[in-house]
Amino acid sequence: MAEITAAAVKELREKTGAGMMDCKKALSEAAGDIEKAVDWLRKKGLASAAKKAGRVAAQGLVAVKTAGKEGVVVEVNSETDFVSKNELFQNFVASAAEIALKGNGDVEALKTTAFADGKDVQGALTDLIAKIGENMNLRRCAKVAVNDGVVVGYMHGAIADGLGKIGTLVALESTGDKAALEKLAKNLAMHVAAAAPVCLNVADVPAEMEAREKKVVEDQIKEEQAKTGKTKPAEVIEKMMIGRIRKFHEEIVLNEQFFIMDDKKKIKDVIAEAAKEIGAPVELKAFVRFALGEGIEKKQEDFAAEVAAAAGK
Numbered sequence: 001m002a003e004i005t006a007a008a009v010k011e012l013r014e015k016t017g018a019g020m021m022d023c024k025k026a027l028s029e030a031a032g033d034i035e036k037a038v039d040w041l042r043k044k045g046l047a048s049a050a051k052k053a054g055r056v057a058a059q060g061l062v063a064v065k066t067a068g069k070e071g072v073v074v075e076v077n078s079e080t081d082f083v084s085k086n087e088l089f090q091n092f093v094a095s096a097a098e099i100a101l102k103g104n105g106d107v108e109a110l111k112t113t114a115f116a117d118g119k120d121v122q123g124a125l126t127d128l129i130a131k132i133g134e135n136m137n138l139r140r141c142a143k144v145a146v147n148d149g150v151v152v153g154y155m156h157g158a159i160a161d162g163l164g165k166i167g168t169l170v171a172l173e174s175t176g177d178k179a180a181l182e183k184l185a186k187n188l189a190m191h192v193a194a195a196a197p198v199c200l201n202v203a204d205v206p207a208e209m210e211a212r213e214k215k216v217v218e219d220q221i222k223e224e225q226a227k228t229g230k231t232k233p234a235e236v237i238e239k240m241m242i243g244r245i246r247k248f249h250e251e252i253v254l255n256e257q258f259f260i261m262d263d264k265k266k267i268k269d270v271i272a273e274a275a276k277e278i279g280a281p282v283e284l285k286a287f288v289r290f291a292l293g294e295g296i297e298k299k300q301e302d303f304a305a306e307v308a309a310a311a312g313k
Contacts (some may be wrong), residue, residue, distance in 0.1 A: 001114060001116055003030060003032070004024055004027045004028060007026055008025065008027055008032060008034065009023045010092075010107045012026065012034055012037050012038070012041075013122065016038055016041050016126075017122070017125075017126045017129060018041050018123065019119050019120050019122055019124075019126060020111075020112050020120050020122065020123065021118070021119075021120065021123070022041065022123060023041075023174040023312075024270050026038075026041045032288040043227055052309070053285075055218060058077060058079075058202055058292075058296040059077065059078050059079060059081045059083065059084060059091065059292070059293065060075065060076050060077040060078040060082050060083065060084055060089075060090070060093075060136070060293075061075075061093045061130075061163050061164065061165075061292070062075050062078055062163070062165060062166065062167040062292050063076070063094055063097035063167065064073070064097070064153035064154070064155050064162050064167040064168070065094065065097040065098060065100070065101055065153070065162055065164050065166065066151050066152065066153045066169070068143055068151075069145070069146045069147070069148075069149065069151055070141045070143065070144065070145035070146075070151055071144055071145075071152070071153050071169045071171070072097055072100040072101050072103075072105065072142065072169075073097075073141070073142050073153070073167045073168070073169055073288050073290045074093065074096050074097045074100050074138070074140070074290075075138075075139045075141075075290050076089075076092070076093045076125070076136065076137070076139065077136060077137045077140050077292075077293065077296070078098060078132075078134050078135070078136045079135050079136075080134060080135050081252070083132060083134055083136075084114055084159065084163075085159070086132060087089075088091075088128060088131065088132065089128065089132065089136075090159075090163055092124065092125065092128055093163060094123055094160075094161075094163060095115070095116075095164065095188075096138065097162065099115065099121060100141050100143065101143075103141075104141065104143060104216065105142050105143030106141070107127050107138060107139070107140050107141040107142055110138065111138055113124050121138065123125075129231055129251075130224065139296075140170075140296075142169075142288045142289070142290070143172040144169050144285070144286040144287075145171065145174065146171050146172065146173045146285055147170065147176055148173065148260070149172045149173040149174045149175075149181060149282075149283075149285070150171075150172050150174075150178055150181045150182050150185050151169060151172075152169070152170055152172075152182055152188075152189050153168065153169050153182070153189060154167070154168045154170075154184050154186060154189035154193055155167050155168075156190075156193040156194075165277045165291065165292040166175060166193050166194075166289070166290070166291045166292065167288075167289075167290050168190075168193045168287065168288060168289045168290075169189065169286075169288040170185045170186075170189040170192060170284070170286075170287050170288060171185075171284075171285040171286040171287070171311075172184065172277050172282055172283065172285065173282070173283040173285045173294050174278065174280050174282040174283065175280045175281075176278035176280035176282060177279075180274070180277070180278050181278065184271070184274045184282070186195070188267070188284070188287070189287075190222070191259060191260045191261070191267065192261070192289050192295040193289065194260050195250060195254075195257050195260060196289060196291070197253060197254035197257055197287070197289070198252040198253070199252065199253055199254070199256060200254050200257075200284065200286065200287065201253060201254075202249050202256065204253070204275055205249070205252065205253065207243070208246075213245065213248050213258040214241070214245065215260070217240075217241055217244045217245060218241070221237055221240055221241070250266075254267055254287060255267050255284065256268070267284070271283075271284055281286020
């Protein structure tokens with residue numbers, strides 16, 4: 001009997017969308033031959049989702065789930081927005097988030113976690129693909145937790161409890177009053193949904209992003225000098241660079257952003273003031289923001305070609 005490796009199981013899962021246990025069985029039946037295993041799964045009706053795997057899935061739902069001192073955000077994609085209103089799909093996404101709470105935030109680990117009826121999460125999704133008839137993808141998952149404090153979630157434009165298009169989590173570490181912390185965290189979670197920060201602190205800004213922005217600022221200053229025909233002193237240019245990079249940080253860094261509910265205060269100042277009122281230090285430990293479909297390259301349809309094809313030309 002051929003040895004069934006984890007790599008082979010992973011490859012077969014990616015090819016067919018079938019569950020891990022089904023892939024293992026198929027490989028065993030096919031003596032480790034991937035293509036024969038694909039055929040075995042097809043014969044059993046377990047690879048019916050494979051033909052849909054190439055279609056772009058950029059719609060779907062984001063789920064937010066919290067419990068005690070931890071919370072998760074999960075994104076499951078579908079091809080059309082119509083599916084997000086399907087009760088079976090909503091139940092699957094909500095259940096996946098519930099299961100994710102017991103995990104570590106790793107989406108690949110979540111896919112292989114037990115779901116129901118002997119299926120893992122990926123296997124249950126494969127069944128759902130077959131029932132609904134659209135390609136779907138458990139795309140990503142994130143988890144945050146605190147030792148002492150609160151984790152609060154917010155769903156912008158929720159279509160069901162904890163389900164919608166933009167989901168956020170905010171984790172506050174503090175020994176202070178939990179009710180006051182939850183109120184603060186809820187406001188911050190709403191801010192994160194609206195302001196879409198990239199990172200928590202200036203030190204967290206990716207080096208590549210920082211370098212790219214500095215190059216943009218340098219080019220802007222050169223163009224301004226070329227237009228006026230005047231060369232500014234080095235110290236003036238340095239101050240301009242510092243000011244514009246600070247503005248950049250105020251756009252993408254959560255602690256440096258101005259609070260949407262009081263645009264005269266930065267988030268770090270709002271937290272400092274809250275700590276004084278609560279009577280204990282408050283640390284904004286982490287945040288997560290998932291906007292449905294962000295970063296997915298959507299297929300651009302050629303409408304003229306589509307009409308021509310429909311007309312048989």
